[in-house]
Amino acid sequence: MIAQFAPMNIPGPLILEWYAREGRKLPWRDTTDPYLIWIAEVVLQQTRIAQGISYYYRFIGRFPDVRSLAEAEMDEVLKYWEGLGYYSRARNLHAAAQSIVNEYGGEFPTHYKALMKLKGIGPYTARAIGSFAFGNATGVIDGNVLRVMSRVLGDASPVNQQRTRERFQEIIDQWVQGIDSRGFNHGIMDLGSVLCTPTKPGCMICPLEGICEARQQGTTHLLPVKEKKAARRIRFFFFYLIRNAEGDLLIRQRPPKGVWGGLWEIPNREVAPESWEKRKQQQEGVFLFSGKHVFTHFDMQYAVFDLAEGLGPLRGDELYVSPEQRERYAFPRAVLNMLEEAQVR
Ligand code: SF4
Known part of the structure; x- marks a missing residue:
């Protein structure tokens, strides 16, 4: 009524x-x-x-x-x-x-x-x-x-x-x-x-x-009254800055659907929450910084590492780009922030 x-x-x-x-x-x-x-x-x-x-x-x-x-x-x-x-x-x-x-x-x-x-x-x-x-x-x-x-x-x-x-x-x-x-x-x-x-x-x-x-x-x-929401889920990721001998940066394209669909990012992997701290200490490469990014349905806790070498042979969705070439690719805000904080040219 x-x-x-x-x-x-x-x-x-x-x-x-x-x-x-x-x-x-x-x-x-x-x-x-x-x-x-x-x-x-x-x-x-x-x-x-x-x-x-x-x-x-x-x-x-x-x-x-x-x-x-x-x-x-x-x-x-x-x-x-x-x-x-x-x-x-x-x-x-x-x-x-x-x-x-x-x-x-x-x-x-x-x-x-x-x-x-x-x-x-x-x-x-x-x-x-x-x-x-x-x-x-x-x-x-x-x-x-x-x-x-x-x-x-x-x-x-x-x-x-x-x-x-x-x-x-x-x-x-x-x-x-x-x-x-x-x-x-x-x-x-x-x-x-x-x-x-x-x-x-x-x-x-x-x-x-x-x-x-x-x-x-x-x-x-x-007023207004808002009903309390359940605690947000946190997911943990390591991101890697990897450059070749020319200093070009390794980037990777996301699948067309899902989070950041079709955009480009730097290589990364998800880590189980319980092993996040321990694995952070054991990671190869130089730890640069960590941060948090808020998505609609979860928060992403991330740590960024500088790796001297790649994680293996190039995948089909990966390529090395110079700073000029990188301008042509679209990156999510979180990755742009990481590149800026790491002072990647
Ligand atoms: S609508 Fe908002 S600003 Fe206007 S009188 Fe009511 S409470 Fe005050």
Whole structure:
């Protein structure tokens, strides 16, 4: 059963009025081109806006429309994604661009339900494109919006639970009926980002102060509620810097699917957690440094060694590259960081 809202408690007009005055000016908000909106949304998943803007411009500079992306080589798309992480996003962009060209004649489907059938386009991105490009009457929920909704509704249900998200989706879909969904969705996201912040929300200047349950009950510091997650898994790896007599670096290509699919890395091997410390002492070569990299589903603890000689004959997926040649290959951010910390030219 979805709550019914008295007209005075519907935040739509308040948010639209606030957004018109205070909304952030972002490059992808000046357009209704679904391709540009799509690229921006995917770049910004897991990436802060300040960092994402330069990647966005670089990407659309090389792939300005869906056809240029569909026709590009996968290796080049990965190269333009290098450093952003979560490389399945780049592979999915490429696959979905090909579907749009081959199955839809290069035109985006205009409803979010049809958009969701494309590879890598989940409910959030589909609703964002549907609203921002085509004006679909649907709410777009990100982490900022969940926080605003939890407080405005005074709702202590864990926001990281699927059933809470589904209920909030139904509520926000009511809120956008009959109004400018584009302005509303941008507005509520901005409000969560700049006013309804996790700590010290700016309630005194918030347009929703009069209808916000948490503000009226003094519970803003208690909301939103998040259910505790299980401890993250840690996997342990040794990475090796190996150079030939000319000083070229040995690199290796990952299989096309899975973690870092299709990208290049330096040779490495996974080590059992219980023998990590002992084997670190026994490793051949010079220990350089250790570090940690966070993936979506696990943390990687790694140690980097400088090896005088290779681990055996070259495999089919390995090659030696000079510093200039290395520029042509796409590496994951973690490996780029290792090369930088080891001061590999
Ligand atoms: S009144 Fe305060 S808690 Fe409520 S939405 Fe505004 S900033 Fe957030």
